[in-house]
Amino acid sequence: MPGKVASMHDAVAEIVRDGDTVAIEGFTHLIGFSAGHEIVRQRKRDLVLARMTPDVIYDQMIAGGVARKLIFSWLGNPGVGGLNAIRRRIEPAALAGERPLEIEEYSHFGMVARYTAGAANLPFMPLRSYFETDLPKANPLIRPIRSPFSDEVVYAVPPLRPDVSIIHAQRADASGNTQIWGLLGAQKEAAFAADRVIVVVEELVDESVVRADPNRTVIPGIIVDAVVVEPYGAHPSYVQGAYDRDNRFYLDWDPISRDEEKVQAWLREWVYGLPDRAAYVEKLGAERIASLRPGPAPSGSVDYGSYR
């Protein structure tokens, strides 16, 4: 296979290093579960994990012992409840003397602004938020700043520059030119902000497919280090047009996540005990996968025109 195409094993082994700041972005949509599982499988350590919504994937990764710190803005199992494995590593009553997980907390706008500053190579990003709240007290990196052009005071957040950003997408070519449709979250910003980028896609396409619809390209190959092709790699989250969120999984995770032994047993069965995503998909079963297939709703096409 030409270009940057790599196996998930090799991409994670070569690109993710112990101690790195890693951002697996994708807001509810396109969450990189298969990449997260590979990081657990390879027993990476002391990572700083960044993500607006840590979601079930970071609950699993943090339970897998890969992280020393979490940077986030909304800590929950969306539509279900809490992230209990993470909570057990934050709430003193559950810690039993263990060292707590370090946290650094923002609002969504603050996290998006951090990635944007990182992507655009700026020293900070101003925003109209945080006024009269306790967030700047909880996180001293959220600081008030006076406008150089008026007396207005806004808050500023520092750039977030992950060592590695991992983005799941519908499709890319072998050079890493990546196209996404549906919710875009802050994937573009997280990718441009990062030193190294892994793109995981449902489908590898020819360069001509990308060039036929350049408005849909979110991440250009010039910032991509590896392209991993892994269908259903975002399960149990979803991929617009390809498969729906597996809500049963999110509901089932709640009772599992409340019991540390059950969490570890789940990781043994579904992560450590499997070689890769293909094995996970096979274990999940064709019927479960088929049940997640949405009906069709194709976009109209546009004519870019030919100019010779």
Next chain:
Amino acid sequence: MSDLGFTRSEMMIVAAARELAGQHVCFVGVGLPNIAVNLAQRTVAPGLEMVYEAGVFGARPARLPLSIGDPTIVTGATAVVSMWELFGYYLQRGLIDVGFLGAAQIDRFGNINTTVIGDYDAPKTRLPGSGGACEIAINAREVFVIMRQSARSFVREIDFRTSPGNLGGAEQSEAIRKAGGWNGRGPTVVVTDLGIWHFDETGEMRLDFLHPGATLDEVRATIAWEPKISAGLETTPPPTAEELRLVREELDPEGIYTK
């Protein structure tokens, strides 16, 4: 189910949806706001532009979104944008009329905590945190809140101020909001499982409607301060058959929000 023919959660959701009559652009928060706003779009506010922080303007969800990032909010929407654009160009620019939020704790002035119960550095309970709520509370023109009443949630002092309400009272809030260039004037309504609260001239919550079957004793037992009760207290009109059908058959057939 009470002998009234509807549950308190159903009454709360229906009452919250009705508050959106006449509103144009609503930012939909996590949890109960999601079902209330979707009901409003099917009843009192058919032209309502639903905005989801995940990056959607003008959502037309065919099913109740499982979360605020469900694929059904994308298909058929007016626009899908990055979260930078959503928070910057739509919210911070001042296009949002109503921000509809839930809360874990609220005080008499409508200040909201969704971050921790107990001390921040050593929390008794770690809650989800802000998400977009902090900037919604500051930049949406007004804020609606939907939450169940309990003495643990309607407290004298919230443990952490995640999202500002009327701060220490209306006078202070108006001065700070004006001086700071906030888009929003703060919370205007809190809908609970027992009634509907608006904010009086001092910026404090006042009970204006009591839901059918609820009592003032219950209201007082589920609130940590001596609440203001309107002299003209009214009874909330019960849900119509159509409102109940939409909630039970279309929006929440599994009873996730209404149990």
